[in-house]
Amino acid sequence: MAKKTDVSAGTPATVALAAAGIPFTVRAYDHDPRAAAFGLEAAEKLGADPERVFKTLLATVDGVLAVGIVPVAMHLDLKALATAVGGKRAEMADPAVAERKTGYVVGGISPIGQKTPSPTVLDESAILHETILVSGGRRGLDLELAPDDLLAVTGGRYAAIARVR
Template identity: 80%
Template sequence: MAKRADASAGTPATAALARAGIAFSTHAYEHDPRAAAYGLEAAEKLGLDPARVFKTLLASVDGELAVAIVPVALQLDLKALAHALGAKRAEMADPALAARKTGYVVGGISPIGQKTALPTVLDESAILHETIYVSGGRRGLDLGIAPDDLLAVTGGRYAAIARSRASSG
């Protein structure tokens, strides 16, 4: 059963999940504006394993925006994302463009309920977990959701798109 989000937690993401009848849980925390990494901050403040907390990134893939969802402790492998989408090239999207196209602020971009539906790829490591946590649509709010449900509501797919921070380049 979907947990009813209270009015203060209402975002386009929670509204989209409620409309779709998808079960989710809300997890609010006090966001520190000085935090260097929003996703790692969420994992720490919510007491969650960083492997279960995923960040939402926007990339320009052959000139078109796409959503990549990877664990907060890892990095997006842009070549792998391009390959997953049958493209030649991917680069990180301009943060201002990402905010404008999704309707969310950077650091609070949810993969759910975006203004424009975009191709979405979830790192395959998500299948190891019954529940993963993604941004709820504002800084200081994460949503717990089953990975398959996340893909159902976003029209996304699984692919190996994350890499460790140590293996750059």
């Protein structure tokens, strides 16, 4: 995969990756505002296996925000996320709080380049793929990169945090 140095996508995520020297590919698609499941829409429109396309979800773990990144066809296991970040209880974050703390809109929240960095956990299934896709910071924009590179730029870790729908 070639390093994408043209950051014309212009999001904090692409800027952060370029600044860190991490290779990535911008994958844009025409977002349908009527789409109910943003991640599944991305997989379909990009022709990517849903197991390689990951969604970014924010949860509050013992009162502190945490980021869980799971395949789009799966759910975030809140108890597993809490355990992964050393907490006891987790619940999904209020969407308005998630937008304010990350600087992104729901459906376009990237795990990269968030305004306020939070503990980040990537589901361990990501290690099965050479590259994965995550939101690039707006609806209709994904970034393809190696899972280890995603963890390097976010300071995250792997854990089993996904569960079947």
